[in-house]
Amino acid sequence: MGIISRGFGGRRRESVPGLPPGQYLTHDFPVLSAGPTPRIPLDRWHFTITTETGEQTSWTWGEFTALPFEDVTVDIHCVTKWSKLGTTWRGVSMDTLLEDIDTTADYTMVHSFGGYTTNVPMDDLLDGKAWIAYKFDGEDLDPEHGGPARMLIPHLYFWKSAKWVNGLQLINEDEPGFWEAAGYHMYGDPWLEQRYQGD
Amino acid sequence: MARAAVSGRLTWRLATVTGSRWETPSVRTLVLDVPDWPGHLPGQHIDLRLTAPDGYRAQRSYSIASAWAGTGPIELTVQRLDDGEVSPYLTDTVEVGDQLELRGPVGGWFVWRETEPAPVLLVAGGSGVVPLMAMIRARGAVRGRQPFRLIYSVRTPADVCYAEELRRRVRDDAGLDVHLLYTRKAPEDSPATPKRIDVATLNTHGWPPDFGASCFVCGPTGFVEAAADILVALGHEPRRIRTERFGGTS
Numbered sequence: 474m475g476i477i478s479r480g481f482g483g484r485r486r487e488s489v490p491g492l493p494p495g496q497y498l499t500h501d502f503p504v505l506s507a508g509p510t511p512r513i514p515l516d517r518w519h520f521t522i523t524t525e526t527g528e529q530t531s532w533t534w535g536e537f538t539a540l541p542f543e544d545v546t547v548d549i550h551c552v553t554k555w556s557k558l559g560t561t562w563r564g565v566s567m568d569t570l571l572e573d574i575d576t577t578a579d580y581t582m583v584h585s586f587g588g589y590t591t592n593v594p595m596d597d598l599l600d601g602k603a604w605i606a607y608k609f610d611g612e613d614l615d616p617e618h619g620g621p622a623r624m625l626i627p628h629l630y631f632w633k634s635a636k637w638v639n640g641l642q643l644i645n646e647d648e649p650g651f652w653e654a655a656g657y658h659m660y661g662d663p664w665l666e667q668r669y670q671g672d
Numbered sequence: 673m674a675r676a677a678v679s680g681r682l683t684w685r686l687a688t689v690t691g692s693r694w695e696t697p698s699v700r701t702l703v704l705d706v707p708d709w710p711g712h713l714p715g716q717h718i719d720l721r722l723t724a725p726d727g728y729r730a731q732r733s734y735s736i737a738s739a740w741a742g743t744g745p746i747e748l749t750v751q752r753l754d755d756g757e758v759s760p761y762l763t764d765t766v767e768v769g770d771q772l773e774l775r776g777p778v779g780g781w782f783v784w785r786e787t788e789p790a791p792v793l794l795v796a797g798g799s800g801v802v803p804l805m806a807m808i809r810a811r812g813a814v815r816g817r818q819p820f821r822l823i824y825s826v827r828t829p830a831d832v833c834y835a836e837e838l839r840r841r842v843r844d845d846a847g848l849d850v851h852l853l854y855t856r857k858a859p860e861d862s863p864a865t866p867k868r869i870d871v872a873t874l875n876t877h878g879w880p881p882d883f884g885a886s887c888f889v890c891g892p893t894g895f896v897e898a899a900a901d902i903l904v905a906l907g908h909e910p911r912r913i914r915t916e917r918f919g920g921t922s
Contacts, residue, residue, distance in 0.1 A: 475723060475773075476686065476723065476771055476773060477723055477724070477725050478722040478723050478724065478761070478770075478772070478773075479765075479770055480761070480765045481722045481723070481724050481730075481761050481765070482724030482725065482726070482728055485724065485728055485730065485757055495721075495729070495731045497730065497757070503893065503917070503918075504893045504897075504917050505917060506915060506917065507781055507782075507914065507915065508900065508910055508911065508913050508914060508915050509900035509901060509903065509904045509910050509913050509915065510897060510900065510901070511910070553733055554731055554732060554733065587910060587911075588911060617893070617897060651781075652781070654780070655779060655780030655781045656778060656779065656780045668719075669682050669778060670681075670682075671681030671682060672681070672682070
């Protein structure tokens with residue numbers, strides 16, 4: 474289906490390469506969260522990977538920030554239609570965090586302080602595609618944007634890049650997380666415009 | 673009210689504008705006839721898509737302002753953003769009889785369900801009132817007995833959306849309170865001084881935290897951050913505070 478919107482088109486935004494379908498460019502950094510912003514003291518921060526057999530590996534803030542980090546420049550795409558290009562982050566690669574974990578799980582559930590969850594296939598966390606980021610644009614990550622540390626999975630819609638991350642559960646079967654259970658897509662590829670269930 | 677869980681594919685539908693009204697000089701409500709609309713819950717939104725003659729498209733999300741009673745049109749209330757691409761089109765160009773493509777309803781979290789018995793606190797900044805108005809209307813439509821309070825922050829008295837309807841609903845319904853907060857200019861005859869949302873306002877005009885109220889906060893990011901932080905500080909359980917934030921652009 475398609476119709477021409479009478480009189481539309483005079484004020485279009487700049488057209489830029491690198492924008493997935495249905496997205497527009499923003500230079501701001503909008504915030505999208507389901508609830509209040511949690512403030513997590515660094516001495517209470519931890520990140521825990523739990524395997525499908527229940528084995529747990531945990532990092533304190535000191536241990537986590539002592540891990541090798543990467544500086545990455547990536548484009549991010551929010552399901553609410555904004556995209557931001559060339560954002561710079563510092564974080565620990567998920568390859569590093571998962572390196573010594575004994576697992577055959579195909580799926581994961583990302584957990585956050587505050588109870589937020591989102592599901593991501595294991596393959597999408599490996600091979601340089603995902604990080605736990607703790608600096609944005611050279612500065613410590615603001616709580617509004619997910620600080621102290623958030624997931625960064627730029628090839629999926631940004632709700633998959635969970636804020637205030639505190640754990641990763643490795644699971645054999647895919648399950649919906651928080652937004653997915655509320656009607657959003659299980660995978661969320663912006664280039665295929667997988668915004669909602671059934672897209 | 674129709675069950676309106678999102679399920680199956682959300683297809684684009686061709687809606688027809690059957691009416692419109694100005695809520696304020698920069699905010700317009702569009703009344704849309706949407707064939708086979710599956711119904712929605714108050715707080716949900718739609719995605720709207722515009723197409724230029726050369727095929728260029730723009731998509732945006734808009735909250736639904738109306739409650740769904742099983743039939744009839746749906747209403748969107750749109751704030752004109754002067755540097756916007758889509759909102760000025762909807763406020764200034766669209767006429768009755770025009771057609772618009774939309775799909776939805778979207779969003780299963782920032783919604784009020786009439787089966788929830790808890791009291792409700794609605795906190796609106798500017799056009800963040802739109803999905804909250806849908807909740808007030810839905811409660812009115814089913815004669816809900818859950819007490820509702822709306823704290824609504826606007827710049828000036830001229831910026832109040834749904835002013836007449838809110839006055840009427842408060843007059844006719846003992847279970848609904850509305851408190852207006854002015855950030856730039858209070859009404860001439862009011863003792864209130866302009867101020868931003870603060871602890872005193874949410875403490876005085878909200879619910880005590882031990883009432884276990886459901887809180888819905890919607891508005892610009894700075895407003896939502898401030899209001900949600902205060903609610904947490906006052907002792908409201910973070911999990912009972914649902915937020916919807918606007919970005920800086922639209």
